[in-house]
Amino acid sequence: MTPTPRARLMSRFTVGVVVAIVTVGLAACAAPSAPAGVPDGITAELRQGRFDVEARQLVVHVENGSPSPLDVDRLTVTAPVFAQPLEHDRSFDLSAGQGIDIRIDLPDPQCGSGEGEPRVDLRGRIGDQPFMGVVAPTDPFDTLERIGATDCLTASVDAVAAITLPEHLRTTGDGAAKRAWIDVVLTPEPTGDASFTVDVVHGTTLLNAEDGPEWPLALDVAAGGEPITVPLAVRPARCDAHAIADDKRGTILPFEITTSDGLTGRIDRSSGDTLQAELYDYVTERCGLG
Known part of the structure; x- marks a missing residue:
């Protein structure tokens, strides 16, 4: 029996709906895009003031040299002089051109066996775009070397x-x-x-x-x-x-x-x-x- 024009129209409509549903379902199941790397212009510097020395804290100065506002959810410092990473999991915002000092309590030292370069891991967003990656920090005053030498000497004395x-x-x-x-x-x-x-x-x-x-x-x-x-x-x-x-x-x-x-x-x-x-x-x- 030959389908009527109305039946053929309904059939095409049904197929179109099914295709649309399948397409939407596949899009919903697709994995989200991977976060981008740390944007260009984001820098980190390690330092300590005299009160930070007494308080046993490391200062991580983060500078947003990009043209866009920045939201950071997590900051982690890894260095061979420390027995474990230093973690800062309180979020902070940086406008374009703005800098901030993040203070983190120092962990126990790792004496005599540390290898590798210091790194600062950042996770956050610029607008709606998430990012995650590593920044190689500068250390203009040899802060890490001084902390490691002092802490290891202190451990030996204690x-x-x-x-x-x-x-x-x-x-x-x-x-x-x-x-x-x-x-x-x-x-x-x-x-x-x-x-x-x-x-x-x-x-x-x-x-x-x-x-x-x-x-x-x-x-x-x-x-x-x-x-x-x-x-x-x-x-x-x-x-x-x-x-x-x-x-x-x-x-x-x-x-x-x-x-x-x-x-x-x-x-x-x-x-x-x-x-x-x-x-x-x-x-x-x-x-x-x-």
Whole structure:
């Protein structure tokens, strides 16, 4: 039986609907397009300010040199001096030409076995276009090298003994005749065959040794030994009102140390709040600034 014109029209319509449905279904099932790489003009720089050193944070300065606004969902820093990647998973926006400092807490160091170049992985969007890729960061001040050297020296020292500043300043006398000592305690680990030498404790912008700018010690410390108390006689490094008002690191003592495994460098030890306040009071009284 020959189909009527109406039947032929309905048949074509049905086929068209089915084709359309199949096409839409296939499009819906198709895999989304892969994210693009990091856009041109996006740069990263590694750095630390003096307060970041004290807070044990790395600063990643990200600059958007592209012509479009940028949304970053995740930032990860990988470097051979760190035992694990540094991750920042809080999103941030950057307008064209804008930069931002991202601060990330430092992980434990990886000493002696790290290989490869540092990298910054970025994931985000420019407009509706997702991107994901790697930026080779600059390190103009050798921040990673310094962090690695300091952290590995600190780990080597800590394996031998703890270096602790006292809670309180020890003092005698009054006024210009007042004298003071910071009684540093070195407490060796109970066992081990490692050692280190405290070569010198450097003076600071606020404090010097009573008889010179620093404290030369040449003090040997070994694991398994007895605790050692080192009285550092201190005097003001300067006697003006700005010495305390502008102080940033004057109560942080720098210890120059050489370890038995061949490391050498400086380790800082910070005064606690009470010791810091008593040091400020001592400088004020001895200098007659009160």
